[in-house]
Every structure is written in C-alpha cells, then in structure tokens.
Amino acid sequence: MAMNNVRSLRIAMNSIESVRVIGTRTYAAGKAKKASKGGAAPDAPKVSSLSKEVKATTVVGANILKDGTDPKIRPDSEYPDWLWQLLDKRPALSELQRKEAEDLPFEDLKRYVKLDNRARIKENNSVRAKN
Template sequence: MALNHARSLKIAMNSMEPMRMIGSRTYAAGKAKKGSKGGGASDAPKVSSLSKEIKATTVVGANILKEGTDPKLRPDSEYPDWLWHLLDKRPALSELQRKEAEDLPIEDLKRYVKLDNRARIKENNSVRAKN
C-alpha cells in the first residue's frame, strides 16, 4: 500500500504543470460582448454632441426628473444676492482667535464658536483615545 502512494507521489512530482493548472485559479480573457461591463476600446470618452449654443444657455445635467428638460440660464439679476457669496473665503479659527470678540460681525462670531467647539472636541477625543 505504501508503495502505491510513493508511486503516485512520484508521478505527481514529475508532472507539476498539470497540478498547477488544477490547484491555481485562472481567469479567462474572453471577448467582451456588446453592452457588457468589460474594458475595451468602446470605453473611450464620448464626444459631446451638444452644440456650444446649448451649453451656453442651459445647465446641462441639472434635470433630476425622468421627464422634463434641463433648466435655462437666467440673467444674473434674477438670482439671489447670497448666491454670489457662497464661494468667498472665510476666516480660519486661528485668524478669528487673533481678533477681539467684540469687533467680530455676528457671522464671524458664530463661526468662531463653531470652530472652537469642534477643536475642543477633537482635542478631548485624542486625549481620551486608547493607545
């Protein structure tokens, strides 16, 4: 019985290539079907078919409804004033700490309180954190 096992091991050791094919996982590189998720030449970026006039007069991609069209751009006077200040730079906590609290406008004072609370919470969390 032991001799039969030795022979089978010897045969298996001599022919390692078939064993590798059985014991390892391989992935087939098949042809991608039309409409499948495989990568290929069809994944190239598509050229926009919209004209420059349409791009300049509408907000392309803003329609979230199944039915309907993208909204048209309006003149700047029809938009609210606060819209134009959304991207303005706001002072950081260190800059707000350097100023006197009495001299700060109410918006900056609210921002100072919020940022200061956030910084204290982070500091307390780092002190209490397990090492």
C-alpha cells in the same frame, strides 16, 4: 440511544457545512481589456454631441425629474444675493482667535464659536481615544 444522537448530530453538522459551501458568494473576474493596435483606448472620453448654443443656455445634467428637462440659465439679477457670496473666502479659526471678540461682526463671531467647539471636540476625542 447515545449512538443515535451522535449520528443525528453528525448528519446535522454535515448539512450545515454543505449549506455554508452552497451559500458562499463568489465573484467573477473582470474581463481583460484587449489593447487595440493603433486604435483609441476603450475608456477614451466621448465627444459631446450637444451644440455650443445648448451648453451656453442650459444647465446640462441638472435635471432630476424623469420627464423633465434641463433648466435654462437665467440672468444674474434673477438669482439671490447670497448665492454670489458662497465662494468668498472666510477667515480660519486661527485668524479669528487673533482678533478681539468684541470687534468681530456677528457672522464671524458665530463662525468662531462653531469652529472653536469643533476643535475642542476633536481634541477631547483624541485624548480619550484608545490606542
């Protein structure tokens, strides 16, 4: 009885190992690029076939719809005012700490609280981190 159990166990183990070998994923090696004599590199950037007119009047590549077209560029007056302030430099935490809290505008005060909380969280995480 015990010998039958050992034989069935060996058969089961062999089948499990064969499944592991069969189920192993292998990756194919990438194709080696051949150097051409005097020709352009295979990864050379392609020259755009769009005219300068189209590039100047549309936002090329901004279309997210399958059947849609690229949106046209509008005059600056049709965009919201906040859009033009996105690239403005905002004060860093060190600059905000040097100023008095009562003198800060509301937007800078909100930014100070957010940056200060973020810095405290990072500091607490680094102290508690297991090395």
